[in-house]
Amino acid sequence: MRIRTGYSFRVAYGFLADTISRIDTPYAPITDRASTYAFNQWTKLCKERGLKPIYGLEIAVTDSPNAKSMNLNHVTLIATTELAPLNRALELAFSKMRYEPLLTYEDLNQIDPSIKIILGRRVDPSLLDPNREYYYADCPSTIPFMRAQAAIHGWKPIATSDNMYPAPEDKSAYQLMMGRGASDQTWPQHIMTTEELSLVASKEAMDNREALAELCTATMLQGALVKPKTDMDVEQWCAYGAAKMGLDITDPEYAARLERELGVINQLGFQDYFLIIADLIRYAKTVMFVGPARGSSCGSLVCYLMGITTVDPILHKLLFERFLDPGRTDLPDIDIDFSDQNRHKVFEYLGDKYGRDHVAKLGTVSFMRERMLAKEISGAMNIPLFKFESAIQNVEKNEGNTTFQSVLHNTSDGAKLLREHPELAVVGRLEGHPRHHSTHAAGVVVTDRPISDYVAVDARSNTAEIDKKDAEDLGMLKIDALGLKQLSVFEDCLALIGKSNEWLIDRPLDDPLAFAVLNNKLFSGVFQYNGRSLQMVSSSFHIEEFEDMVATTALARPGPLGAGGTDKWIAVRTGRNPTLIEHEAFEPILARTKGIVLYQEQVMEAGRQIGGMSWERVTKLRKAVQYFGGAKGMEEFRAEFLAGANERSIPEDVSMRFWDDLLTYGSYAFNRSHAVAYSMISYWCCYLKAHHSLEYAAAMLNHEAKPERQRMMLREMRDEGIAYVPVDAELSGMKWQVTDKGLVGPLTIVKGLGLRTAQEFLRQRERGGDLPKRALKLISSPSTALDSLNPVTEGIAKNHPDLTAINIFSAPTLIDELGADARRDLLLMGRLIKATPRKDEKTGKTKMTALLEDDTGDIKIFFNPRKYEEFGVKMLDSGRVGKTLWAVKGSTPDGGGIVFVDMVRFLGEFEE
Numbered sequence: 001m002r003i004r005t006g007y008s009f010r011v012a013y014g015f016l017a018d019t020i021s022r023i024d025t026p027y028a029p030i031t032d033r034a035s036t037y038a039f040n041q042w043t044k045l046c047k048e049r050g051l052k053p054i055y056g057l058e059i060a061v062t063d064s065p066n067a068k069s070m071n072l073n074h075v076t077l078i079a080t081t082e083l084a085p086l087n088r089a090l091e092l093a094f095s096k097m098r099y100e101p102l103l104t105y106e107d108l109n110q111i112d113p114s115i116k117i118i119l120g121r122r123v124d125p126s127l128l129d130p131n132r133e134y135y136y137a138d139c140p141s142t143i144p145f146m147r148a149q150a151a152i153h154g155w156k157p158i159a160t161s162d163n164m165y166p167a168p169e170d171k172s173a174y175q176l177m178m179g180r181g182a183s184d185q186t187w188p189q190h191i192m193t194t195e196e197l198s199l200v201a202s203k204e205a206m207d208n209r210e211a212l213a214e215l216c217t218a219t220m221l222q223g224a225l226v227k228p229k230t231d232m233d234v235e236q237w238c239a240y241g242a243a244k245m246g247l248d249i250t251d252p253e254y255a256a257r258l259e260r261e262l263g264v265i266n267q268l269g270f271q272d273y274f275l276i277i278a279d280l281i282r283y284a285k286t287v288m289f290v291g292p293a294r295g296s297s298c299g300s301l302v303c304y305l306m307g308i309t310t311v312d313p314i315l316h317k318l319l320f321e322r323f324l325d326p327g328r329t330d331l332p333d334i335d336i337d338f339s340d341q342n343r344h345k346v347f348e349y350l351g352d353k354y355g356r357d358h359v360a361k362l363g364t365v366s367f368m369r370e371r372m373l374a375k376e377i378s379g380a381m382n383i384p385l386f387k388f389e390s391a392i393q394n395v396e397k398n399e400g401n402t403t404f405q406s407v408l409h410n411t412s413d414g415a416k417l418l419r420e421h422p423e424l425a426v427v428g429r430l431e432g433h434p435r436h437h438s439t440h441a442a443g444v445v446v447t448d449r450p451i452s453d454y455v456a457v458d459a460r461s462n463t464a465e466i467d468k469k470d471a472e473d474l475g476m477l478k479i480d481a482l483g484l485k486q487l488s489v490f491e492d493c494l495a496l497i498g499k500s501n502e503w504l505i506d507r508p509l510d511d512p513l514a515f516a517v518l519n520n521k522l523f524s525g526v527f528q529y530n531g532r533s534l535q536m537v538s539s540s541f542h543i544e545e546f547e548d549m550v551a552t553t554a555l556a557r558p559g560p561l562g563a564g565g566t567d568k569w570i571a572v573r574t575g576r577n578p579t580l581i582e583h584e585a586f587e588p589i590l591a592r593t594k595g596i597v598l599y600q601e602q603v604m605e606a607g608r609q610i611g612g613m614s615w616e617r618v619t620k621l622r623k624a625v626q627y628f629g630g631a632k633g634m635e636e637f638r639a640e641f642l643a644g645a646n647e648r649s650i651p652e653d654v655s656m657r658f659w660d661d662l663l664t665y666g667s668y669a670f671n672r673s674h675a676v677a678y679s680m681i682s683y684w685c686c687y688l689k690a691h692h693s694l695e696y697a698a699a700m701l702n703h704e705a706k707p708e709r710q711r712m713m714l715r716e717m718r719d720e721g722i723a724y725v726p727v728d729a730e731l732s733g734m735k736w737q738v739t740d741k742g743l744v745g746p747l748t749i750v751k752g753l754g755l756r757t758a759q760e761f762l763r764q765r766e767r768g769g770d771l772p773k774r775a776l777k778l779i780s781s782p783s784t785a786l787d788s789l790n791p792v793t794e795g796i797a798k799n800h801p802d803l804t805a806i807n808i809f810s811a812p813t814l815i816d817e818l819g820a821d822a823r824r825d826l827l828l829m830g831r832l833i834k835a836t837p838r839k840d841e842k843t844g845k846t847k848m849t850a851l852l853e854d855d856t857g858d859i860k861i862f863f864n865p866r867k868y869e870e871f872g873v874k875m876l877d878s879g880r881v882g883k884t885l886w887a888v889k890g891s892t893p894d895g896g897g898i899v900f901v902d903m904v905r906f907l908g909e910f911e912e
Contacts, residue, residue, distance in 0.1 A: 001029050001031075001054070001056075001076070001078065001118065001158055001159070001160045001209050001212060001213070002029065002031050002056070002058070002076050002118060002137060002139075002160035002161060002162070002163075003019065003023070003028070003029045003030055003031055003161065003163065003191060004031065004032055004033060004058065004163055004164065005019045005030060005032055005038055005042075006019075006433050006434040007032045007035050007037045007038035007365075007434050008032040008033035008034075008035060008058070009033075009035060009434060009435065009436050009437060010178065010181060010435075010436065011033045011164075011178075011181075012032070012033065012163065012164045012165065012174075013164065013165040013166075013170060013173055013174035013177045013178065013433070014163075014165055014166045014170070015166075015432075015433065016038055016041055016042060016045055017045065018166045018167070018170070019166045019191065020042070020045050020046070020049065020051070021166075022166045022167060022190075022191040022193075023051065023191070024193050024194050025051075025194060025213070026051060026052060027051060027052040027053075027054050027213045027216070028042070028045075028046050028049075028051040028052065028053055028054065029053075029054040029055075029056055029078070029213075030042045030053070030054070030055060030056065031056035031057055031058050031076050031077075031078070032057065032058065033058045033059075033074070033100075034057070034058070034059055034060070034090065034093065034094075034100060034101040035057075035437070035465065036055075036057060036086070036087065036090060036455060036456045036465045037363065037365055037434075037437055037465050037466070037467070039055055039083075039220060039455070040220060040466065040470040040473055040474060041470065042055075043219075043220050044473075052213070052216075053219075054078065054079075054213060054216045054218075055078075055079045055083055055086060055216075055218055055220075056076055056077055056078040056079065056086070057076070057077045057086055057089065057090055058074055058075070058076050058077075059074065059075060059076075059077060059089065059090065059093050059101065059102070059103055060072050060073070060074055060093070060100050060101065060102040060103070061073050061074070061075055061102060061103045061104065061105055061107075061108050062102055062103075062104060062105075063104070063105055063124065063127050065096060065098065065102065065104055070098070070102075072102070073119075073120040073121070073122060073123055074120045075108065075117055075118060075119055075120050075123075076117070076118040076120075076137070076160075077089055077111070077115050077116070077117060077118075078115065078116040078117075078118065078212065078216065079114070079115060079216065079218040080114045080115070080116060080215045080216050080217065080218060081114045081217055081218055082114065082218050083218050083219075083220065083221070083453075083454075084450075084452055084453045085111065085112035085114055085115050086115060086218075086456070087452040087453075087454075087455060087456040087457070088112075088452050088456075089103065089107075089111055089115065090456040090465070091452060091456055091457045091458070091459050092107060092459070093107075094457075094458045094459040094460055095459035095460070097460060105127035105128065108128075109128065109129040109132065113132075116133070116135065116212060116215070117132070117134050117135065118134075118135045118136065118137055118158060118160065119134055119135065119136045119137070119146075119155060120137070121137075121141060121142065121143055121146060122143070122145065122146065123149075125149060125152075125153050128153075130153075133156070134153075134155045134156070135155060135156045135157070135158040135208065135212070136149075136150045136155045136156070136157060136158070137158065137160045137162065138157035138158060138159050138160070138200075138201040138202060138205035139159070139160045139161060139162050139187075139192075139197070139200065139201065140162065140187035140188050140192075140200050141162040141185065141187045156204070156208050157201065157202055157204055157205035157208060158205055158208045158209050158212060159197045159198075159201035159202075159205040159206045159208070159209045160197075160201075160209075161188075161190070161191045161192045161197070162187065162188075162189060163189055163190055163191045163192075164182075164183055164189040164190075165189060165190055166190060166191050167190050167191070168188075168190045170190065170429070171189070171190075172426060173426055173429040173430060174189075176376075176377070176380050176381075176426060176430065177368075177376075177430060177433060179376075179379075179380060194206075220454070220474065221449075221453060221454050221474075222474060222475050223447055223448065223454060223474050223475040223476040223477070224448045224475065225272050225273065225276075225448065225475070225477055226272075226276065226354055226358070226446050226447065226448045226477060227272065227448070228272050228275035228276045228279060229279070229353060229354075230275050230278075230279050232275075233271065233275070234262065234265060234271045234274050234275060234302065234306070235262060237275070237278060237305070237306045238258065238262075238302055238305040238306060239305075241304075241305035241306055241307055242305050245305075247305070247312075249305070253314055254301065254314060257301050257313075257314060257320070258301055258302070258305070260320070261300060261301055261302045261320050261324075262302065264320075264324055264325075264326050265302060265324070267326065268324070268326075268328060268329075270324075270331065270332070273331050273332075273477070274302065274303075274306060274308070276446070276477065277308055277334050277336075277479070278306040278307060278308050279353075280346065280349065280350065280479070281306075281307055281308050281336060282307055283349050284336075284338060284345070284346055284349070285307070285501070287342060287345050288338060288339040288342035288343075288345065288487070288491065289338075289339045289487040289488070289490045289491045289494075289501045290336065290337070290338055290339075290487070290501075291336065291337030291338070291484055291487055291677070291681060292309055292310040292311050292505075292677045292680045292681065293308060293309035293310070293311065293334065293335065293336055293337070293677055294335045294336070294337060294482075294674055294677055294678065295323075295333065295335050295671060295673060295674050295677075296322045296323035296332075296671060296673045296674070297309055297323050297332070297333075297334045297335070297673070298311040298313065298316075298318060298323075298673035298674070298676060298677045299313050299318035299319050299320050299321075299322050299323045299601070299672075299673040300313060300320050300323050300324065301313050301314065301320065303323075303334065308334060308336070309677070310505055310680070311673070311676055311677055311680065313673075316550075316672075316676045317592065317672075318601065318672060318673045318676065319601040319604060319605065319672075319673075321604060321615050321618065321619070322600060322601050322604060322622070322671065322672075322673060323673070325615040325616060325618070325619045326615055326616065327615065327616035327619065328619075330472055331472075331477070331478075333478075333480065334479075334480075335442075335480040335482060336479075336480070336481060336482065337482050337483075337484040337487060338481055338482065338483055338484065338487065339483070339484070339487040339488045339490075339491055340483030340484055340485050340487070340488050341488040341491070342488070342491070343481060343482075343483040346444075346481045347359065347361070347444060347481070350444065350446055350479075354446055355450070357450040357451060357452070358446060358447050358448070358449070358450060358451060359444060359445070359446050359447075359451070359462075360444070360445055360451050360457050360462050360463060360464040361439050361440060361443065361444055361445075361461065361462055361463045361464065362439075362440035362443030362444060362445055362463070362464060362466070362467065362468060362471060362478065363437055363438070363439060363440060363458070363463050363464055363465050363466055363467055364437065364438055364439065364440045364443075364467050364468070365434055365435075365436075365437050365467055366434075366435050366436050366437070366438065367432050367433060367434055367435060368430050368431055368432060368433045368434075368435050369431075369432075370391070370392045370395040370404050370431075371392055372435065373404055373427065373430060373431055374388035374391075374392055374404075376430075377424065377426075377427065377430070381421070381423055381424075383421055383424075384839075386837075386838040386839050387417060387420075387421075387839065388417070389838050390413040390414075390417075391404060391407045391408065391411075391413060391414050391417060392404075394407045394411055394413065394414070395407055403431055403432075404427055404431050405427050405428040405431055408424060408427060437465070438463075439458075439461050439463045440463075440467075440468065441482070442480045442481055442482040442483070443468055443471075443478055443479070443480055443481075444478070444479050444480075444481055445464050445466070445471050445476045445477065445478055445479075446476075446477045446479065447476055447477070451464055454466075454474060454476065455474075485703050486527045486681060486685070487681075488703055489525075489696075489699045489700050489702075489703050490504060490684065490688075490699075491699075492698075492699035492702060492703070493688055493692065493695050493696045493698075493699035493700075496692075496695035496698060496699065496738060497692050497695045504684055504687070504688070505684075507684065507687050509546040509680070509683060510545065510546065511687055511690065513687075513690035513691065514683060514686035514687040514689075514690050515543045515544060515545075515548075515686070516690065517686040517689050517690050518538050518543050518549075518686060519542055519543055521535070521539060521816070522689065522716050523535050524700075524709065524712040524713040524716055525685060525689065525696065525697070525700040525704075525713050526682055526685045526686060526689070527678070527681045527682045527685050528553060528678060528679075528681075528682050529682060529685075530709070531556070532857070532859075532896075532897065533556040533557070533561065533897075534552060534553070534556040535816075536556070536819060536896060537552050537555050537556040537566060537570070538552050538556075539819065540570045540574070540819070541570055541573050541574050546679065546683060547592065548573075549679040549682060549683060550672070550675045550676050550679045551569065551573075551593065551598065551675075552679075553670070553675040553678055553679050553682075554598050554599060554669075554670035554672070554675045555569055555570075555598070557668065557670065559667065559668025560598070560665065560668045563664060563665060563668055565596055565597075565598070565664075565665045565668060568596055569593070569594055569596050569598065572594035572595065572596070573594055579591075579594050579595045580595045581595045582654045582657065582658070583650050583651075583654050585609070585610060585645075585648055585650055586606075586610070586658065588605075588609070589602050589605045589606055589609065589610075590602070596661075596665065597661050597662060597665040597666050597669055598665070598669060598670065598672075599669050599670055599671070599672035599675070600622055600625075600626060600669045600670065600671050600672065601671075601672045601673070602669065602672075603621065603622050603625050603662060603666050603669055604618045604619070604621070604622050606641075606658070606662065607621045607622075607637070607641065610641065610644055610645050610648065610650070610655070610658070611637070611640055611641035611642075611643075611644035611645065612643075612644035612647060612648075613637075613640060613641075613644065617637070617640070620637075621634075621637050621641075624636065624637065625662060625666040625667055625669065626667065626669070634659075634662070634663055638659065641655070641659060642655055642656070642659065645658075693717065693720070693722065694717075694722060694738045694742070694743060695738055697713055697714075697717055697722075697736075697743060698735075698736040698737055698738050698743055699736075700713060701713060701714075701736040701743070701745075702735045702736050702746075707785035707786060708853070710785075710786060711785075711786060711789045711790075711791075711855070712856070712857075714743070714786065714789050715789045715790070715855070717742075717743065718789065722742055722743070723741065723742035723743070724742050724743040724744070724745070724786075725741050725742065725743070725744045725745065726745045726749060726782060726784045726786045726787060727744075727745050727746075727747060727749065727750055727779060727782040727784060728741065728744050729776070729779045729780060730765075731744045732744055732745060732746055732747045732779075733746060733747070733762060734746050734747065734748060734758065734759070734762070745784065745786060746758075747761060747762070747779065749784045749785065749786060750778050750779055750782045750783070750784055751778075751782075751783045751784060751785075752778050752783070753775060753778045753779070757772060757774065757775050758775070760772055760775070761775040761776075761779070789855070790855045791855065791910075792829075792830055792831050792853065792854050792855045792885070792910070793854070793855050795831070795885055795908070795910045795911065796829055796885055796907055796908075798908075799885065799907055799908030799909070800907060800908070810825065810827045810889075811827065812827045812828060812829045812887070813826055813827060813828060814854060814855075814856045815828060815830070815852075815853075815854050815856050815857040815858060815859050816856035816857045817856075818859065818892060818896055819896060821894065821896070822891070822892060822893055822894040823891060823892050824891045825889065825891070826889065826890055826891060826892060826899065827887060827888070827889050828852055828854065828859070828861075828887070828888045828890075828899065829854060829885070829886070829887045829888070829907065830852045830853050830854035830858075830885070830886065830888075831852070831853050831854070831882065831884070831885055831886075831910050832850060832851070832852060832875065832881055832882070832884050832885075832886055833851050833852070833853045833858065833881065833882050834850060834851035834881060835848060835849075835850040835851075835872075835875070835876060835881050836848065836849050836850070837868065837872065837876070843865065845865035845868075845869075846865060846868050846869075846872075847862070847863060847864055847865050847868055848862070848863040848868045848872045849861070849862055849863075850862075850863070850872075850875075852886065852888060852899075859897070859898070859899060860897065860898045860899070861888055861890065861898070861899045861900075861901050862898055862899065862900050862901060863901050864900070864901075867901050867902070867903075870903075871901065871903060871904045874906075875904060875906075878906050879909060882910075883909060883910050883911075884906065884907075884908070884909060884910060885906075885907035885908050885909070885910050886904050886905065886906060886907055887904065887905040887907055888901060888903075888904050889901075889902045889903045889904070890902045890903075
């Protein structure tokens with residue numbers, strides 16, 4: 001009646017399937033330590049095996065919650081008729097957290113009578129309610145004193161295991177998983193069979209186990225969608241939204257699309273979901289900047305008309321069925337970005353609207369994955385961590401399609417590691433094991449009844465003890481409310497220029513000055529364009545329209561870059577190669593993307609328009625391409641597609657070549673709806689930079705903590721003739737601001753000046769009082785990270801005023817000048833900011849990857865084993881990483897992104 005699993009985080013070991021397989025009774029209890037996270041999965045396993053689930057909880061109790069040394073005991077609570085009292089007991093325990101969730105004996109005595117209590121190994125009877133029925137665990141760990149106390153006070157014995165792992169052979173995995181926290185008791189710590197228990201527990205204890213199991217009828221409740229509190233239905237809201245936007249939905253294209261979407265939504269019964277989300281977004285837009293949405297919801301005209309998204313799917317040629325096809329049964333995901341500085345208001349609104357006890361953040365469980373697994377095993381088995389790197393990279397490059405265990409057994413690198421360390425065979429018993437729980441970054445659940453009727457809630461953070469998948473299983477409304485810093489930047493910038501959020505959203509998407517920001521490589525502060533991939537792709541051609549930005553978002557990813565799709569598109573876009581569309585039937589699908597499969601929606605359109613597939617089959621085709629790719633994952637659809645192409649009189653060789661393109665590029669295809677939405681955010685950045693550069697810079701600087709990125713933006717402003725002052729004793733406040741002197745930085749960037757001192761300085765300055773002497777001294781002669789905008793260049797010049805005097809190799813190149821073309825005899829000069837040597841598993845020799853930074857950016861540099869011995873070792877021995885300057889000569893491959901080192905030279909110390 002007491003069964004722990006791996007969801008007793010850092011207390012017990014055991015995968016759920018392994019644990020339940022040890023149970024030889026018609027019922028299966030689960031009683032994890034301070035955790036109910038496994039309840040839903042346990043329920044499903046019980047159903048598969050024809051077992052009756054019994055839900056319980058192990059929890060700490062104490063008579064001295066505030067004492068320095070608490071007298072802790074652990075009791076087991078068993079739910080009989082309903083789960084709500086059990087959930088509320090855990091919520092209360094979390095509210096009294098001290099090292100672990102705990103209850104006082106007073107709390108224990110007041111727990112709902114439907115909860116049955118199994119006492120721990122030792123307890124003071126005077127602390128218990130004498131009128132309540134108690135059990136005590138009759139098991140190998142039971143001490144004689146407990147049996148004596150039970151006889152005096154009438155506590156009933158109940159047969160239980162005292163497991164810390166499922167089977168005897170799991171002991172080593174348990175010890176490895178728990179480390180120093182492992183229990184080393186001598187009694188059996190596995191799940192005992194009925195036969196084993198009968199040898200140590202009394203006949204009465206065995207009978208009481210059966211009797212209590214009979215009483216337990218509690219089940220997990222299925223959620224029902226909360227009722228939206230709005231006075232309009234979906235169709236009325238769409239009509240209202242269209243009128244507000246001045247959009248003619250009687251236009252044949254809009255009318256047909258709206259009718260189709262409403263038909264699917266009504267057929268699937270999702271009206272209430274759309275109303276709830278629309279109501280939330282309507283409120284949010286009154287108090288913060290809300291993003292255009294992300295993902296496939298931007299393909300919905302209903303979402304656009306209801307104000308959920310700000311993307312017109314007809315205008316941007318987006319596909320509703322990428323979001324919601326007629327065969328879907330679960331609620332769709334509408335992911336929305338909110339200003340990160342105001343996102344908390346979303347949770348407050350939901351609580352006010354539907355009840356505080358009906359709303360909670362979503363929980364999440366972390367599992368032992370490759371890197372964490374390697375780190376834990378490395379420490380426990382004293383195996384150098386670098387030895388695992390090859391296996392880890394093998395797992396990571398397969399993006400979830402392989403495991404650490406399979407790499408050990410099915411690759412040469414893994415087999416070599418296993419031969420050297422046969423004790424690593426235990427990996428398969430640890431990989432994927434639960435490790436700890438936390439709060440989901442964005443998810444929130446809303447329920448029709450108090451959440452504690454369904455699951456327990458961590459009272460400290462108002463986090464439901466349930467993850468995303470389990471919430472979906474239980475029919476709970478799950479909303480992803482993501483925080484995005486860029487939207488907070490918009491809020492602050494618009495406040496400075498005196499414009500509304502709607503003003504920015506309504507800007508036309510064809511402003512040449514906005515495109516000029518990217519064409520002039522003014523990337524700092526532009527959403528998405530801080531990464532080198534997007535910068536390289538956008539610098540490869542002249543951006544002339546919004547569609548170019550959308551394509552860039554899809555092209556600047558490892559898939560199309562590595563497969564050649566990006567180069568092929570750029571060659572057509574720049575006129576070096578002609579657009580090649582072999583048959584007119586492909587024209588509507590490929591014309592926008594220069595004859596190349598770039599978006600997932602194109603895969604779906606091809607399946608529908610060329611292959612003649614149903615929407616359900618088209619969705620399966622898209623998923624097969626997206627998640628499996630290659631001929632194997634697509635083979636199921638090949639004959640169907642080619643038959644459809646044949647019916648449309650497309651020559652077989654042409655349709656086969658198109659099918660091959662789907663295999664090659666389709667697996668890297670991007671969600672066009674998402675590309676449009678996020679390109680819109682990037683465009684708004686460009687527009688504000690072009691027309692309100694000072695205000696945008698001030699807002700961006702206020703939300704950027706990294707000095708190197710702040711310097712990049714300030715350098716751009718300086719090159720355009722706009723001045724800045726790091727700190728001004730008379731003008732500086734707590735944020736960057738626009739003044740007659742240009743941009744003026746905040747007091748908080750002054751080195752040595754703390755937040756409280758800065759606040760006190762401002763208070764006295766406003767009052768005309770005596771300024772704090774220490775603050776005045778620091779601010780009068782301020783030292784900041786922004787005193788120089790080119791600290792690396794100046795550091796090199798300080799060490800070597802005349803580079804020719806040290807016979808430098810050649811004229812240096814700035815990192816932001818590196819393109820995608822291969823280059824040889826390249827010279828870079830900068831600061832070493834990271835260095836990671838690791839041993840090559842095949843040769844046993846050491847190689848090194850490092851990061852070099854100049855004033856324009858950073859880039860990876862690679863030392864092969866020979867160059868590592870010749871230069872890398874000396875580089876690491878020359879001083880602290882981050883504090884030394886180097887000249888690096890090398891070459892870049894086609895596609896750029898890394899420099900292969902030929903030689904290096906030490907240029908001196910770096911002082912910030």
